[in-house]
Amino acid sequence: MAHAIVYRTNGGPEVLEYVEIEDATPGEGQIVVAVRAAGVNPIDSKLRSGMRPAPTDGSFRRIGSDAAGVVTAVGDSVEGYAVGDEVIVVGAIGAYSTEISAKAGPKTFPKPAGLDWARAAALGIPTGTAYQAVASLGVAEGDTLLLHGGAGAVGQAAIQFAVRAGATVIATASPRSRDAVRSAGADQIIDHTSSDVLGSVTEPVDVLLNLAPLSPDEFASLVDLVRDGGVVVSTTAWMPTPSDEKRGVRAVGVFVRADRENLQRLVSLVDSGELTVEVSRLVSLSELPAIHAQAAAGELRGKVVAVPDVD
DSSP states (O other): OEEEEEESSOOSGGGEEEEEEOOOOOOTTEEEEEEEEEEOOHHHHHHHHTSSOOOEETTEEEOOOEEEEEEEEEOTTOOSOOTTOEEEEOSOTTOSBSEEEEESSTTEEEOOTTSOHHHHHHHHHHHHHHHHHHGGGTOOTTOEEEEEOOSSHHHHHHHHHHHHTTOEEEEEEOGGGHHHHHHHTOSEEEETTTSOHHHHOOSOEEEEEEOSOOOHHHHHHHGGGEEEEEEEEEOOTTSOOOOBGGGTBEEEEOOOOOOHHHHHHHHHHHHTTSSOOOOOEEEEGGGHHHHHHHHHTTOOOSOEEEEOOOO
16 A cells, blocks of 8 residues: 555644555556655645645545656556656645656656656755746846845755856845855845844845745835846745836746746756755655644754655
8 A cells, every 4th residue: 555645624734644545546648656755845835724725535635746756657648658767746736645646748757867866856846936936037147136035945946046147146044044045156145033134235136036934014125125127026826926116126926837848957957966956854754744843833944855654
């Protein structure tokens, strides 16, 4: 029997259960993947809490978005995949499991041999979101990017993309995350626990990217730091992204898409060493309810990846 983290009702971390489930079988156009590692992402908590809808699998709902593993079965009409292939699965509900069924389409692609399981599972949603927020919005050489919330997986990837484009990066981080943000390439780091961001940025910035849990009023106040004609970017679905129409400051909301071409480009950057994906902590699959509890309490730092329990 396979195992998975599931929930039967929306709620806090306490609704998560580690249970036995039926072995996966491939449907039309699907592959079955034996999961070697699963990335923990903020969207997982939103699904669990009910902030984002999730499909029901019988009496419970599955959870988890990003995984890496080995193909164990191939359904009808599937081309390009065979049993034994090592793959990455992005944005497929149910990654907190020892095996999943996934459509053999834009959400699945080959894992490079040089990428270990943990980093492969950590790549998808965080790096894809950062890419869309920075590279796809045209952050360019000579620009200044203010990144509020640079310590997480999305933030560290966004810093790397911005620096790679030739931009200057000002990032906020707490003292415990300062070294990680500096290693990602930030030119200036503001300690948001002891300094006022508004008072610490002395020149207008071209782009403001918010990844921090701000109130709407706090977020709106930061728009004053953006130059006329600049851009405010956010990945927060539950809160509108503020703008300033009088000054031509536009608002852009970014939500990662399962874009196979972009994701393969990101894999190539990681594989060549041009992009670094850091994994802060490896945990067992059955530990994920406790990890969600730590995240809810604001105690989780860095990228967490889960691996199947050892029998």
